[in-house]
Amino acid sequence: MAPRPTGPTPAPDEAPSRAAASNGASSRASAAPPRPAFDHTSTHTEDLMAFLTASPTPYHAVAEAGRRLTEAGFVRVDARDAWQDGPGGRYLVRGGTLIAWYVPxxxxxxxPYRIVGAHTDSPNLRVKPRPDTGAAGWRQIAVEIYGGVPLNTWLDRDLGLAGRLTLRDGTPRLVRIDQPLLRVPQLAIHLDRDTNEGLRLDRQHHIRPLWGLGPATDGDLRRKVAAAAGLDAADVAAWDLMLHDLQPPALLGDGEQFLVGSRLDNLVSTHAGLTALLHAAADRSATDRSAPQPVQVLAAFDHEETGSTSATGASSPLLESVLRRAVRTRGGSDEDWERARAGAYCVSADMSHAVHPNYPERHDPDHLPLPNGGPAVKLNVNQRYATDSESHTVFTTACERAGVPWQSFVTNNSSSCGTSIGPLVAAQLGITTVDVGVPGLSMHSARELCGADDPHHLAAALAAFLTTH
Structure with missing residues (x-):
């Protein structure tokens, strides 16, 4: 295999333009968006690296996804406006959640619907409302721990700051500081000789990042982020700010077999779903027009890492509302909605675990997924994953159509099993759902690892699924 590109910047003839995404609610969408270039593994992985770099927060991830959708002819709609019928692509953004769909x-x-579900959030450190604090002559920032964070992975890293500001008139504004602004310092081993016998971190006192010397002054951080966004501090009413590691994604290993970076869980899946949707929407010639054309959907939710119980999480009515309205705007009745739902399938795509070479005993001995072996189908008889034999067959058949290998993941009986948005979508909408994911190591760490080939494998399988009748 030829060496892969090592940087996140696409080649000039493949680089997307930086045109701003439309905020309009026009109801007519292009029925023939340009086909995205993801046919080669290296090209897809390179594009994923660019997507990761552009997406330090869920808000930036949906902005980047929206930009790409707009460039491909999709139209952004507003839930407060009336939607009109017609073929083509549309998308809705609410906070850190994006739902996009294509009507042939x-x-x-x-x-029937073909839905790819994913999530845009990742475990991290988030800024408290009164952030300016300090101790012993140091200025520090008060943070809260979001999701299941392995705290030691955030120590001694150069950290930036990004997120969403809400202005006093209610207008949201994205902000991003990509410079070494913050750091959570570890205690020197000379002062903690037992650190290698078991590091213990107090979640309140040991995770506060430093960013200067002197007395803590109320309003310092507000002024910093307001200036970064080109605003006056008085304009900022509130924020959703979070820290991010400044080290860029990279290819690693002998022959660059691995991709390493932040937020692989779960922007690998969000990017794969987005790429698959754009590809499938453009590749109409491969569809069997003798059968009803499925409506293709990407649902990328926020707040999966904290249980999905929010206005923009998978437990909200947002997805059902969009799907119902997409039926009604085409003149459909309640009966049409029930038929569309009954014929629907969903792939819940979320990172999975590869077997860890240093801890193989933590895995089921008969199910040992490896990087670059294709997406893993995740199964749990207690419904922590939504996969059953029907949905398993739907996805693996799509893998076969795409020429993509696949694996199986089952948790060791001695360990607790994670979960995803899959069971939530299945239970709320009654849609047959399969849980899948790219196998990786160091899940939830500040920097994770997966196979460099598997993101492309997943995207190709999802593109085949989206055109499945």
Whole structure:
């Protein structure tokens, strides 16, 4: 295999333009968006690295996804506006959540849905509302721990700051500081000789990042982020700010077999779903027009890492509302909605675990996924994953159509099993769902690892699934 590109910047003829995403609610969308270039593994992985770099927060991830959708002819709609019918692509953004869908020409109101579900959030450190604090002559920032964070992985890293500001008139504004602004310093081993026998971190006192010397002054951070966004501090009413590691994604290992970076869980899946949607929407010639055309959907939710119980999480009514309205805007009835839902399938795509070479005993001995072996189908009989034999067959058949290998993941019976948005979508909407994911190591760490080939494997399988009848 030829060496892969080592940088995150696409080649000039493949680089997307930086045109701003439309905020309009126009109801007519292009029915023939340009086909995205993801046919080669190295190109896809390079594009993923660019997506990761552009997406330090869920808000930036959906902004980047929206930009790409707009460039491909999709139209952004507002839930407060009336939606009109017609074929083509549309997308809705709410906070850190994006739902995009493509209606093929001639699709009836009862056309079944093919849904790829993912999430945009990752465990990290988030800024408290009164952040300016300090101790012993140091200025520090008060942070709260979001999701299941392995705290030691955030020590001694150069950290930036990014997120969403809400202005006093209610307008949101993205902000991003990509410079070494913050650091959570570890205690020197000379002062903690037992640190290698078991590091213990107090979640309140040991995780406060430093960013200067002198007395803590109320309003310092507000002024810093406001200036970075080109605002006056008085304009900022509130924020959703989080820290991010400044080290860029990279290819690693002999022959560059691995991808390492932050937020692989779960922007690998969000990017794969987005790429698959754009590809499938553009590649209409491969669809069997003798059967009803499925409506293709990407649902990338926020707040999965904290349970999905929010206005923009998978437990919210947001996805059902969008799917129902997409039926009604095409003249459909309640009966059409029930038919569309009954014929629907969902792939819940979220990172999975590869077997860890230093801890193989933590894994099921008969299910040992490896990087670059294709996406893993995740199964749990207690419904922590939504996969059953029907949905398993739907996804693996799509893998076969795409020429993609696949693996199986089952948790060791002695360990607790994680979960995903899959069971939530299945239970709320009654849609047959399969849970899958790219196998990786160091899940939830500040910097994670997966196979460099597997993101492309997943995207190709999802593109095949989206056109499955």
């Amino acid at each position: 020409g001639g699709a009836p109101a009862h056309a």
